[in-house]
Amino acid sequence: MEIDRAMRESNDRRLQTKYSNATYIIQRAFALYEFEQVAFSFNGGKDSTVLLHLLRAGYFLYKKNTHHPNGNQTDSVFNCPMRTIYFESPSAFPEINSFTYETASTYDLQLEVIRLDFKSGLEALLEQKPTKAIFLGTRIGDPNAVGQEQFSPSSIGWPPFMRVNPILDWSYRDVWAFISTCKVQYCSLYDKGYTSIGSIYDTVPNPLLCIADSPSNIEKFKPAYLLSDGRLERAGRAKKCNPVSEASLSDGLNIVAPHQNGALTASIIAIGDEILFGKVEDEIAGTLCKRLHAIGWHVSRKAVVRNEIDSVADEIENRKSVDDLIFLFGGVGPLHSDISIAGVAKAFGTRLAPDEEFEEYLMCLIGSHCTGDRNEMALLPEGITELLHHEMLPLPLIKCGNVVILSATNASELEKQWNCLLESPNAQLVRLAPFFSKHLSTSLSDVEISETLSRVCLNFPDINIGCHRKARTGPLIINFTGKDQTRVELAAKELSQKYHEGAFSEVDFEGVP
Numbered sequence: 001m002e003i004d005r006a007m008r009e010s011n012d013r014r015l016q017t018k019y020s021n022a023t024y025i026i027q028r029a030f031a032l033y034e035f036e037q038v039a040f041s042f043n044g045g046k047d048s049t050v051l052l053h054l055l056r057a058g059y060f061l062y063k064k065n066t067h068h069p070n071g072n073q074t075d076s077v078f079n080c081p082m083r084t085i086y087f088e089s090p091s092a093f094p095e096i097n098s099f100t101y102e103t104a105s106t107y108d109l110q111l112e113v114i115r116l117d118f119k120s121g122l123e124a125l126l127e128q129k130p131t132k133a134i135f136l137g138t139r140i141g142d143p144n145a146v147g148q149e150q151f152s153p154s155s156i157g158w159p160p161f162m163r164v165n166p167i168l169d170w171s172y173r174d175v176w177a178f179i180s181t182c183k184v185q186y187c188s189l190y191d192k193g194y195t196s197i198g199s200i201y202d203t204v205p206n207p208l209l210c211i212a213d214s215p216s217n218i219e220k221f222k223p224a225y226l227l228s229d230g231r232l233e234r235a236g237r238a239k240k241c242n243p244v245s246e247a248s249l250s251d252g253l254n255i256v257a258p259h260q261n262g263a264l265t266a267s268i269i270a271i272g273d274e275i276l277f278g279k280v281e282d283e284i285a286g287t288l289c290k291r292l293h294a295i296g297w298h299v300s301r302k303a304v305v306r307n308e309i310d311s312v313a314d315e316i317e318n319r320k321s322v323d324d325l326i327f328l329f330g331g332v333g334p335l336h337s338d339i340s341i342a343g344v345a346k347a348f349g350t351r352l353a354p355d356e357e358f359e360e361y362l363m364c365l366i367g368s369h370c371t372g373d374r375n376e377m378a379l380l381p382e383g384i385t386e387l388l389h390h391e392m393l394p395l396p397l398i399k400c401g402n403v404v405i406l407s408a409t410n411a412s413e414l415e416k417q418w419n420c421l422l423e424s425p426n427a428q429l430v431r432l433a434p435f436f437s438k439h440l441s442t443s444l445s446d447v448e449i450s451e452t453l454s455r456v457c458l459n460f461p462d463i464n465i466g467c468h469r470k471a472r473t474g475p476l477i478i479n480f481t482g483k484d485q486t487r488v489e490l491a492a493k494e495l496s497q498k499y500h501e502g503a504f505s506e507v508d509f510e511g512v513p
């Protein structure tokens with residue numbers, strides 16, 4: 001069977017893994033449902049074209065593995081004569097329409113044409129013929145894929161059937177790699193710059209494929225397979241909203257209010273059972289606090305949580321609408337305990353989806369170790385992920401909504417990433433007016449100064465007034481911190497004036513004069 005052979009002979013391990021997973025799902029469906037009760041939803045688009053050939057291969061493998069394990073199943077025109085539904089619409093492109101009919105005839109598909117909308121059409125279909133499962137070419141990144149699994153029952157309010165999505169985890173690039181590896185025919189619109197095809201009213205060629213300097217002044221487009229960033233495959237679907245921007249706008253993500261000189265707050269989340277066991281000293285959070293303070297940010301919370309998806313998600317959930325940025329570190333990578341990114345996805349109510357751009361960086365860094373089965377590190381929260389590039393970083397940093405994920409494991413790695421973040425405009429790590437501090441040391445007892453100090457606090461709500469001491473019996477150091485130097489000085493003066501001369505001396509934070 002030509003598809004199976006082409007895939008076996010391919011040296012694209014990653015695509016082979018996708019292929020074997022997809023054909024496994026297809027074989028499971030054929031094992032679970034009677035052949036006559038399963039349908040394929042085909043519309044001539046690239047995704048359903050890929051699915052058609054996977055169904056042919058999956059059916060071939062199913063037959064080979066169940067009925068005729070030793071039979072000769074290598075017939076290159078092996079077909080899957082399955083029920084195929086096509087919702088034909090007057091607003092479909094004629095090229096799509098004719099490709100659908102031609103392909104159905106080439107591959108002996110039993111075409112059932114439905115001229116109703118999806119929901120009513122499916123209701124009518126299920127009334128006429130028992131249909132338990134329908135194969136769809138839905139892929140992650142499609143607006144309607146959110147929340148779906150490879151087997152997902154139809155939504156509430158829809159007629160009951162199982163949606164089977166064998167290529168749910170396929171990327172745009174996987175689709176074109178498969179089409180090219182197996183040399184299958186596809187609708188001609190994809191050679192004219194269309195990258196995802198809806199109706200004639202809402203679809204134009206993808207502007208990202210436009211050839212700018214066409215000599216004839218007529219717009220020309222490169223073929224769809226040349227689109228390098230698959231996340232933009234729907235850029236030609238004019239009237240439909242991009243789920244990424246929709247989600248980020250409705251959540252207010254990525255939009256840090258333009259506080260002129262005001263307060264921006266950050267929280268820091270360390271993930272690590274070892275820190276909680278007391279086995280590892282975390283040096284990153286402390287360094288981050290210093291760096292944030294130095295650029296005028298307030299740190300509102302520093303937390304350490306367990307290597308558990310729910311613990312990470314809960315902590316982010318609590319902070320994501322309170323703080324302007326959340327810094328997260330620990331639990332990032334391919335190990336079983338590296339659950340931080342899944343926790344971020346859960347906190348934002350999204351799923352992990354392959355990020356092709358990040359995967360490319362991983363490939364450059366660790367080569368074939370991250371291809372095929374081992375691309376888990378390229379699964380990033382869908383619709384909310386931004387990559388923060390910097391020439392000094394071998395891998396871009398990941399920002400999801402307002403959560404910045406640091407991969408640093410010690411203070412010196414952090415310093416490097418911090419400097420890159422400062423230079424990356426998308427990190428939104430803006431420099432604010434600096435803090436001024438004054439520290440007074442005294443041998444007065446806590447009891448002696450507490451009442452006066454409380455009054456100063458009331459008079460200077462804009463100044464942070466804190467106290468610390470190195471030992472119970474040693475001097476007390478009082479810290480005045482704020483953005484207005486004059487107010488800081490005034491607060492310190494108001495306190496010292498209430499006591500005899502020499503009761504306070506100015507020191508640094510450590511208490512050194």
Ligand SMILES: Cc1cc2nc3c(=O)[nH]c(=O)nc-3n(C[C@H](O)[C@H](O)[C@H](O)COP(=O)(O)O)c2cc1C
Binds near residue numbers: 118136
């Ligand atoms: C066979 C079939 C089953 C569908 N089942 C559902 C469903 O259960 N729930 C739902 O919200 N939409 C369902 N839809 C609609 C799709 O989610 C989606 O709106 C449609 O494929 C159009 O996708 P597009 O916007 O990418 O063109 C179904 C569509 C088809 C063809």
Ligand SMILES: Nc1ncnc2c1ncn2[C@@H]1O[C@H](COP(=O)(O)OP(=O)(O)OP(=O)(O)O)[C@@H](O)[C@H]1O
Binds near residue numbers: 142198
């Ligand atoms: N008019 C239709 N008739 C039958 N099935 C459809 C129709 N429209 C969508 N589908 C099903 O929904 C799936 C997802 O649709 P979608 O438009 O995202 O993919 P596609 O049409 O295959 O490719 P493209 O994204 O390039 O348009 C299709 O693969 C197909 O299974």
Ligand SMILES: [Mg+2]
Binds near residue numbers: 043045197
């Ligand atoms: Mg389509």
